[in-house]
Amino acid sequence: MSRPDLPTPQLWTFHGGLHLPDEKALSSDQPIELLPLPPLLIIPLRQHIGAPARPGVRVGDQVGKGQVIGTADGYVSAAVHASSSGTVIAIEERLIPHPSGLPAPCVVIATDGQDAWAPLPAPLTDYRHLDPALLRERVHWAGVVGLGGGAFPTSVKLRSERHIETLIINGAECEPYITCDDRLMRERSVQVLEGARIIRTLLGAERVLIGIEDNKPAAIAALSAALADTGPDTHIRIIPVPTLYPSGGERQLIRILTGREVPTRGLPAQIGVACQNVATTAAVADAVLLGRPLIARVVTVTGRAVARPGNLTVPIGTPLSHLLAYCGGFREVPRRLLCGGPMMGFTLSDLEIPVTKAFNCLLALTAAEAPDPGPALACIRCGRCAEVCPVRLLPQQLYWHARAKAFDRAQAYNLFDCIECGCCAQVCPSHIPLVQYYRFAKNAVWAQEEERRKADQARARHQARQARQARLEQERQSKLRKKREILDETTAAAVPGGVADGDLDARRALIEAAKQRAAAKKAAAQSSTEPVDQG
């Protein structure tokens, strides 16, 4: 499909997976619309994995569009920028889209409607001949993070100690309902390809494979056409992959396209692969070729509870209520309001939560779309979960051990290899919330490890203190002993025959004798000088 002159590339499969009703037709025909500016932007300082950005503005400051308002704090961190011009009215904790539902520090900007750009760095159009460090620095400055949901700072992934043979661009978008990457590939195909070329240059990869699920023929066609238009590029291939959830999982897509499995706890770089999402790739192109930071992203607003589902370019920090109002609000009261898709998304508790860089879909499901699964029944050990698990885990055994709080047993069954894709829970005839059990077990293990780490620390501190005290005591003792020895030596020298240690009377007598001798000496000296004075 990508290039007629090339043979169809070999594809591999992963174990399990699910054919789900994709529900993408609700929004896939809606072109990306630019969302009007909201009056208020709430920009979290941490929208990525790693250290939160350090706020670089104060309350009352005027900021321009694209101005850095939070600087990256270290290597694994990302800068955040003002998505529009206006005034900083608060730097405080606000609710953010996070499964925990907890608030986090945000910069709140009252927009002025001018949407005036701050001074931007010069475009780096000639990227092929520039220092790669300069390009990475640009991407780092632009605050680009993985837009597929991972939100890992992209600049970190643009350097590799190991040789990268294959760059995979992930356009699979396997979660039902979500269409933002589909629309982006159709409407911004040139940027996606440019970004892919930039990243390939940076990593020195031999080939670029753009994997797209075959339920998005328009995206495949658009990218293929753009590839043909931009001249022959034998390094890039667009590969339709069979639609099967979760083929968009990083490790699953790498498996499909290369036949190789990323080692557990390892990185794709270990098998010579790097993987980037299509939207991330386009954001890299914007940063390098236009000098623009990541201040907006495409968000799908969908679900049958939304009056007019669509795809919107949303300034980062826009409250969800603003998106919803633009889409005509709710058609009916949603049963669930989610960030992300129905398989892996998490519920949102409030509509004043802002869109962040990783926010790909606002999903409002009706009661029919997200029916109450009812009370969980007993596991009948049917094994459907193991059949669909893309990681070849035994979800059932994990469930028993997580439920029994036998966390070491759960870990022996490779709890931490679980990618929480939700396939097992989806097919469970007993409607057991399996993923929830695994999250619970993982959190408990993390808490245990944290506890153990703290206990170890405390024990180490305690032991160090005891050692210090013992050492000081020893030093004191040895000093005392030395003093005593010196004392003993001097007294022994003064009184031939020596004095028993602790013989106080004898010592006192000696001291008294010494005093008398000194007094006599003094007196003698005085008497001998007097005549001289007189004389």
Next chain:
Amino acid sequence: MAPENAHSRPPPAAVLSSPHGPRANRVDQVMLQVLLALIPGVLVVTWFFGWGLLINCVLAILFATAAEALVLRLRRRPVLPTLGDYSAVVTAVLFACAIPPTLPWWLTLLGMVFAILLVKQLYGGLGYNPFNPAMAAYVFLLIAYPLEMTNWLAPHLLTQHHLTLAESWRLILFGALPPDLSWDALSAATPLEALRTQLREHQVMDAIRGAPWWGSLGGRGWEWVSSAFLAGGLYLLWRRVITWRIPVAMLGSLLLLAGLFRLIDPQHYPDPAFHLWSGAAMLGAFFIATDPVTASTTPRGQLIFGAMIGVLVFVIRTWGGYPDAVAFSVLLLNIAAPTIDHYTQPSVFGHGRKS
């Protein structure tokens, strides 16, 4: 209505974990599929052996449901939702398919109380029982009441006496035979039992195959029963209620062993098809060994589990003390299932394939 709604909070139910979409399956649907798949077998048995099985089904379902409701009341568990999973009904129908069609009603009652009370609910109910309840009850009765449990009717092809519905009821409820009939006229040995007896009498296969009860695949009539259960099993495979591993491994190992001995000594071992189309081989392979609760759950484990059942069935049928062996074999492997599972864990993605 939209803008005001846009600011309303989602309902509090929204704190549940992903996935959020409608679930693909439910326990009661699985059980109903199994019951549906049993219908052809039940109908064919009824065709060849009279109303007994249907009456036993009704009685067994009644007793099993009552026993389950009683225990649930005693355990202070919700009664109706648990009854609604139909697992007790499946146990009852499987039990009814295994017992002779004229078994006295009080043995059915005993069997169902044993299955539901002791084998299922004492261990914690559906999902926790280590043994298949229907098979455990069958084996219990077979050992305690060997006469009643081996008293099979002759298929209607081989007898002129057919019990009417009322006569069947009277026989099961009161043990009363129609006045002009004796047990000898009604009953007949099952093909496996007949074969066993005749081999013990030093007859050779060539002679046995000439007997009136011998059909083309198994015993006359019985081969159709097995084919009907096979059809139901294929339906379950098609609907993905069960996977191919256990039935294929069980029937495969039975076929292999039977074929091997047939090759070695064709005069003293029946052909492999006879093993597959006689007794409870088909019913066991598709409906009993595949009981998810008590079977092995790992892919390789299911192959071992199924194959071992096939081996035991052949061994007990050929050299053991009972003509058929599916229930014993399944129960023996039920005990082994957790151990098999432990040693057959699949290699996890990214851990390097062990193969």
